[in-house]
Amino acid sequence: MDSFIIHVKNPSEKLTMKAVIWEGKPYETVVREVPRPTIESPTDIIVRVTTAAICGSDLHNYHGLLGGSDVPFSMGHEAIGIVDQEAAKASCPILFPSLPPPCLPHTPAAEYVRVVDGDSVLISIPQGTEHELDYLTCADIFATAWTSITQTGFQPGDTVVVYGAGPVGLLAAYSSLFRGAKKVYSIDHVEARLARAESIGAIPIDLRRGDPSEQILKLEPNGVARVSDCVGMECVNPSLKPQEGYILNDAVRLIAERGGIAITGAYLSGPRDKGEPRQGPQWATVPFDIAVWFTKGATINGGSVFPSQQEPTLKDLITAGRVRPGFVFDHIIDIDQAPEAYRLFSEHKIQKAAINNGEGKDGDVCVRWQRMVSKVHTYRLYEKSHVHYLRAYFPAVPHPANSASLGRPPLPLLAAPPPTSTTNDTPKCCRFRNASRALSRGGRYLNRSLQQAPSPTPPSRGPSQQPP
Ligand SMILES: [Zn+2]
Known part of the structure; x- marks a missing residue:
């Protein structure tokens, strides 16, 4: 990993990034510094990943049950990110001939990812970070x-x-x-x-x-x-x-x-x-x-499920404030904590972790990673360094809608998640939530959710809660 060759036009630009890598040892992932992806074809889009999720499907990789013929490879398939406008202007300044192909960052448990055929596989979500974890669940x-x-x-x-x-x-x-x-x-x-x-x-x-x-x-x-x-x-x-x-x-x-x-x-x-x-x-x-x-x-x-088929319904329900599926996340972590989070997730000691890479800024175009075909095909394609299994749409104009701009208060949640830090099942990992990352969007989301009073009775499920 330390011998790749770099040609660069802008010496001040950071050329590497962190990625979560599986190196062929079951029950072990590592975080490595790898080259940042660059545009290799006119249809590529580089996305700066703001939040990625660790999924149960990733545990099949982690357990050594799924992954294809090449190791190492980068982990993950659920993410939200921001289109990297600077990368779009650059002209492939980086060359890394010594890296094995699977190590190229085509999977999103990393700080950046190259999305092949990006215009057709990425989908816009509302600006802002208010419901990042909710939208993140739509990716899978x-x-x-x-x-x-x-x-x-x-x-x-x-x-x-x-x-x-x-x-x-x-x-x-x-x-x-x-x-x-x-x-x-x-x-x-x-x-x-x-x-x-x-x-x-x-x-x-x-x-x-x-x-x-x-x-x-x-x-x-x-x-x-x-x-x-x-x-x-x-x-x-x-x-x-x-x-x-x-x-x-x-x-x-x-x-x-x-x-x-x-x-x-x-x-x-x-x-x-x-x-x-x-x-x-x-x-x-x-x-x-x-x-x-x-x-x-x-x-x-x-x-196998095709998430893109449900996408319009689920995105609209989230945007309208009628569902809050992000309640399943109980840990927001830094990418360096991913190996420990994988271990704890595998041991059922955390519910669902999100890897947070930091905020976006005004004017960023928010996109969501969308997975399309079966998990088997997904991972088979990973080893060929393609992401053709992704398919969605990507309007040129950022979507302005969110529950606030719709001018009406969101409907009540079905129920508030219980505070998980009080259980004995979460020993070391509680520090994740207390880290400075708690100031990130995910931390705010969790804190706000936890402030909701738990519902003593199951919520009423009248016609108003039926999906459109
Ligand atoms: Zn998944």
């Missing part, structure tokens, strides 16, 4: 959760069960409640996650107390209409031991006749490669109790 997790509920065949008034109360599972529960679910059960084995689910109006089910189907069928003897699996291949049974197909089979026991199941958590398999040392064929097939399913005739839907 909110869109994925929202789609999962749609794929169950959900109708207002349905009872919903969501396996997993990580960021996607929480937002699936949140989406169900917002869209008019009668009841939502949220299953997990991590107390902090169950508490968060309860705080938004879901009924927590502790996996450690036994099969969720058994627990919930005592309360819903006829089964439930809709089930969303937001866990996927790394699922565990009530003894917290990995068990292939555990959730799918439990869901089939739980589902009502003619109900709908969506499999949203990832299932991936393939030949073991350099970038995926723990990959294997073990998840290509799972045992499935087909007789139980057959007698019920439930639908099974799911698969």
